Amino acid sequence: MRTTPERKAETRERILGAALTLFRTHGVDAVGVDAIMHHAGLTHGGFYAYFASKEALVAEAATSALSRSADKWEQIVSDTVAQNALARIVDAYLDPTHIATTERGCVLTTMGPEVARRPGARPAITTSIRRMIEALTRCVPGRNRQRALRALTSMVGAVVLARLVDDSALAAELLAASRRSAGLR
């Protein structure tokens, strides 16, 4: 084909997207290269024209997705007055829709422990987490970093727990409590 390097970049993006969706839905180790490529509309063999290994794909998928989350938060903070920015970030994060659609959920809550076990991905992840904390700091009452840290830890925990419990009322309680931890009422 040789459909220009543009197309190759597009295909690469499709593979990354497919991988990310499947990783978040089923877990990294439950998804094979085969399934990823099939989901991207390709066959398994071409995979190694795009990534050196599955591990490399995992690292890139996780880090690029979290980096996009950080982008989004920064943009919200830049575009909105502080109080509204906080509400937009927190409400989107704790939205029951976010809980239900694991396949598009935040990497921290869908792949957190799995990523933590892969040393290679941690530096880039750390950078994104730092950016997220700084974005939160800029829109939390008093621009207080402590508050931002409390907001983030609580939000991540709430989403993990809400996905675990088999009772939507309890899930809602956890999400509401986290909302208050983030400084909203």
Added chain:
Amino acid sequence: MRTTPERKAETRERILGAALTLFRTHGVDAVGVDAIMHHAGLTHGGFYAYFASKEALVAEAATSALSRSADKWEQIVSDTVAQNALARIVDAYLDPTHIATTERGCVLTTMGPEVARRPGARPAITTSIRRMIEALTRCVPGRNRQRALRALTSMVGAVVLARLVDDSALAAELLAASRRSAGLR
């Protein structure tokens, strides 16, 4: 051998323990029945005399471990004055040692997302989470359930994040912020 049913129960416990350690360290799907049995000092074949499937083992390992965590919290709350009980629970949870020793870490933070994907395990997990919330409620200032929920969400999130970041100073910041969210200073 036929070393009595007692011994069989002991062996079963060994398998469960080995599975739990390995699951927490490497992830559920990264560990085979082979490795589990070997870790328990046995060979892979006998596994199906103890568990119907690997899935059944996963469910039982996760639920029994979390249930023991709930036991522990309840016991601390029963044995200690409220304020000290809270400190004992929170400090143990947020201890850097807990972060580092993933192989013995709380199931919520080591296997949370993986367990959430397995429908079978969620009812029992929910029960244990409820017990943990109730234990926290009994030792949090004002016996306030809201406070307990905020403590739990924040603690879970803090441990997940602290294991992700590649910078012990940032990890310590996250843990300290969570400690304050839990009502300690």
Added chain:
DNA sequence: AGAAATACATGACGATGGTCATGCAAAGCG
């Protein structure tokens, strides 16, 4: 138009996965 380059498919490899049928050795019953 022909050649060269390249995106992706086909198909295969060894390793490892979960599962199960079978064998054996030890322990309690008679």
Added chain:
DNA sequence: CGCTTTGCATGACCATCGTCATGTATTTCT
């Protein structure tokens, strides 16, 4: 003391895994 029960080992099964060598078709450059 021998029979039977049973805890666990051996070994094999088929599927799936990650990886890669090779083939093929298509497009751009000369």
